[in-house]
Amino acid sequence: GVGAITAKLQAERVWHDTLTIFLSDNGAPTRPPSIGDNGRLKGHKGQLFDGGIRTPLVVCWPARLAAARAPRVVAAPVISLDLAPTVLEAAGVAAPRARTAHGAEVAFDGKSLLPLLLTAADGASAPDHHEALHWLDGHPDWRDANLPWVGTRAWAIRRGRFKIYGGSEGVKLYDLDADRMETTDVSEQFPDDFEEMVALHTAWRDDVYETYRS
Numbered sequence: 001g002v003g004a005i006t007a008k009l010q011a012e013r014v015w016h017d018t019l020t021i022f023l024s025d026n027g028a029p030t031r032p033p034s035i036g037d038n039g040r041l042k043g044h045k046g047q048l049f050d051g052g053i054r055t056p057l058v059v060c061w062p063a064r065l066a067a068a069r070a071p072r073v074v075a076a077p078v079i080s081l082d083l084a085p086t087v088l089e090a091a092g093v094a095a096p097r098a099r100t101a102h103g104a105e106v107a108f109d110g111k112s113l114l115p116l117l118l119t120a121a122d123g124a125s126a127p128d129h130h131e132a133l134h135w136l137d138g139h140p141d142w143r144d145a146n147l148p149w150v151g152t153r154a155w156a157i158r159r160g161r162f163k164i165y166g167g168s169e170g171v172k173l174y175d176l177d178a179d180r181m182e183t184t185d186v187s188e189q190f191p192d193d194f195e196e197m198v199a200l201h202t203a204w205r206d207d208v209y210e211t212y213r214s
Contacts, residue, residue, distance in 0.1 A: 016062045019090045021083060024055040042182045048135050048156040048165060049182055061090070065117055074116060076129045077158055081110030089114050106211055132159040132197070134204045137167070157201040162190065164197050171198070 002022060009015040028036020030044040030051075043049025057078065059065065088095050089112040097105050116129055137154035154167030161177040172185040173194045179186075187194040 019061040019064075019087065020059070021086075022056075022058040022060075023080065025080065027052045027055060040181055048137060048154050048167065050163075050176075050180070053135060053156070059113070059117060061117075064090075064114075076116055077133055078113060078116070078129060079110065079133050081108070082113050083110065084108060085110050085112040086114055088112075132157050132200055132204075134201055136205060136208065155201065155205070157197050157204075159193075159197055159200070162193050162197065164194065164201070173197070 006015065006020070009018050009020075026045045027038045027041065027043065027047075027050075028034075028045060030036055030038065036044070038044060038051035041049070041051035041054060043051035045052055047053075085095055085108050095108055097107060099105055111129065113129075135156040154165075156163060156165050158176075161175055163174045163176050163182070165172055165174065165182065171187075172182075173187040173190060174182045174184070175186050175190075176182075
């Protein structure tokens with residue numbers, strides 16, 4: 001477990017200089033045979049409500065982070081796609097240009113977290129780390145009979161305090177600052193944000209599909 005890894009790094013005298021990242025890849029399942037608890041968050045593993053996608057992320061790097069500030073919480077929306085650029089920057093390695101299976105050159109979707117981790121104050125929010133975060137529950141070509149939620153075409157976008165969920169319950173806008181449990185659609189109160197975010201996600205989705213085809 002985490003304790004054994006930490007103990008080994010300390011025994012080898014490399015703990016101080018090691019960047020350690022702990023996170024879950026998704027929220028907890030809440031149906032048998034595996035029962036977890038996502039607190040007051042709506043949804044569960046396999047869904048794009050926050051109960052399925054909002055997870056803890058803990059970063060430890062004593063040589064850099066502890067020297068910069070005391071332990072703290074940074075309330076910035078980030079995503080696991082940020083981890084590869086973070087590790088590369090920590091190692092002093094330039095991010096390579098990746099290629100698709102068909103040879104098209106593409107850049108990382110994620111952004112290094114180091115500037116955020118080294119400068120943000122305790123409790124700070126940094127919504128501009130990403131203009132927006134996007135989720136898409138599969139492409140029709142990726143359907144798997146053993147994973148019935150894949151390919152359902154549910155989608156979500158988070159921008160600042162607002163999140164849109166599109167899926168079995170329609171397309172709804174939630175104000176996460178006021179409604180952490182995603183219960184109230186506020187698209188009529190904030191029509192400009194709703195339309196801008198739908199357009200932003202549509203452009204992102206089309207780019208993903210085009211990259212997939214290339």
